[in-house]
Amino acid sequence: MRDAGRIAAAIEVLDTILNRHQPVKEAMRDWGKANRYAGSGDRAWISGLVLDSLRRRGSVSYLMGADSPRALVLGTLAHEWEMGPDAIAATFEGDEHAPDPLTDAERAGMLAKLSGDAPLHARAEIPEWLEPSFKRGFGDDAALEGASMASRAAVDLRVNTLKTDPEKAIHAVRAQLNADPSTLITTGIRVPGHDPRAKSPPADAIPAYGKGWVEVQDIGSQIAALAAAPVEGLQVLDFCAGAGGKTLSLAALMNNTGQLYAWDYDWRRLRAIWPRLERAGVRNVQVRSGKEAEALGDLEGKMDLVFIDAPCTGSGTWRRRPDTKWRLKDKALATRISQQDEVLAKAAKYVRPGGRMVYVTCSVLPEENGDRIDVFLAANPDFRAVPVMDALQRSGQLTEEGALTLAACAGAHGALQLTPARTGTDGFYVCGLARVG
Numbered sequence: 001m002r003d004a005g006r007i008a009a010a011i012e013v014l015d016t017i018l019n020r021h022q023p024v025k026e027a028m029r030d031w032g033k034a035n036r037y038a039g040s041g042d043r044a045w046i047s048g049l050v051l052d053s054l055r056r057r058g059s060v061s062y063l064m065g066a067d068s069p070r071a072l073v074l075g076t077l078a079h080e081w082e083m084g085p086d087a088i089a090a091t092f093e094g095d096e097h098a099p100d101p102l103t104d105a106e107r108a109g110m111l112a113k114l115s116g117d118a119p120l121h122a123r124a125e126i127p128e129w130l131e132p133s134f135k136r137g138f139g140d141d142a143a144l145e146g147a148s149m150a151s152r153a154a155v156d157l158r159v160n161t162l163k164t165d166p167e168k169a170i171h172a173v174r175a176q177l178n179a180d181p182s183t184l185i186t187t188g189i190r191v192p193g194h195d196p197r198a199k200s201p202p203a204d205a206i207p208a209y210g211k212g213w214v215e216v217q218d219i220g221s222q223i224a225a226l227a228a229a230p231v232e233g234l235q236v237l238d239f240c241a242g243a244g245g246k247t248l249s250l251a252a253l254m255n256n257t258g259q260l261y262a263w264d265y266d267w268r269r270l271r272a273i274w275p276r277l278e279r280a281g282v283r284n285v286q287v288r289s290g291k292e293a294e295a296l297g298d299l300e301g302k303m304d305l306v307f308i309d310a311p312c313t314g315s316g317t318w319r320r321r322p323d324t325k326w327r328l329k330d331k332a333l334a335t336r337i338s339q340q341d342e343v344l345a346k347a348a349k350y351v352r353p354g355g356r357m358v359y360v361t362c363s364v365l366p367e368e369n370g371d372r373i374d375v376f377l378a379a380n381p382d383f384r385a386v387p388v389m390d391a392l393q394r395s396g397q398l399t400e401e402g403a404l405t406l407a408a409c410a411g412a413h414g415a416l417q418l419t420p421a422r423t424g425t426d427g428f429y430v431c432g433l434a435r436v437g
């Protein structure tokens, strides 16, 4: 396909996402089925443009003075893909698959510049209703933090120390991919975010992945799991195990010792955990499914550590799933908040006196993070917050740079707020708690 046809396709796909509320993956899949002549390079180009248009919707709609799929795609080509109006007009010329010619207003929007006077929601690339939350969470950095959440994300890998070591793993990964060791943790590998116009194999298609040497996991998520350290030989409950991403990290951190119980309120999510445990060579996990009382009743008051990877809005992952940023509404945030309070209250009863709890969200919104800890601590005087940095240091997996960078992310309760701007990771909140009574 020529670029003009690809641009027309991106406008069409974005329309189904924004106006028919289809998730990006489904919309791309349906478009691919209906347009079988398009090759994998075309699809990567089109979905790359659609994703960037969603990431930059805040500033682009402001500059273009319109929020239509066409305005967003044209504005993104100009402001993110560095294709100015003349270059685009040239690709449209004489191509029967091209969108309608550019209007003067579109040309002006494509050449406009974002100034410091633009409203915060445009500079931060966020929905307007989230401005107060961003201001409270980030203060003067709100625009910068939001803008970096509109960038493309790298693909991160976690070295599975149950099967290999970081040196062998990076060697194996580099045979197929351009990759570097993480600058923050010794067991992380980063495959830099690539230009969607260039081709590269997916990380889960490489032999090192098939052998269980590496797992696809954002470095922020890996750091959140390290906040459980030290855990070797302990009794640990992963209370929101889902498809098992953190379970696998915790099992590796435990070096296959002790006992790790994996449970999720939604048993269907747990199904994906089995092949993953097998591939990773994990032997210390008991998957518990079923209603909480029956599945976990015998563990009450006995756990050395309870890990809560709480249900959340996922605002920390907007770089990877930018459509969810615009779909998020205040009602959904309120639902998440009440689930978080419920999960904290329920999980706490499994912690033995003297035991610990780790609360994690992949969100940057204070309503889901520090606010929830304030509410929990007020209702549970037998718990206190403990600095996450202490646990991370004890994991033995921080690099020198990691220790410095992460220490700078500590805030109230000694909790860490990771963000793309601060740590180059997804946004994660990590808080350590200890049961004193």
Ligand SMILES: C[S@@+](CC[C@H](N)C(=O)[O-])C[C@H]1O[C@@H](n2cnc3c(N)ncnc32)[C@H](O)[C@@H]1O
Binding pocket: 239, 240, 241, 242, 243, 244, 245, 246, 247, 264, 265, 266, 269, 309, 310, 311, 312, 339, 342, 343
């Ligand atoms: C962030 S996801 C977990 C992801 C998983 N730990 C991983 O690393 O792949 C949150 C999980 O919390 C579970 N959960 C547990 N209790 C819940 C509750 N009361 N309400 C909603 N979700 C709950 C959800 O089913 C969901 O799988």
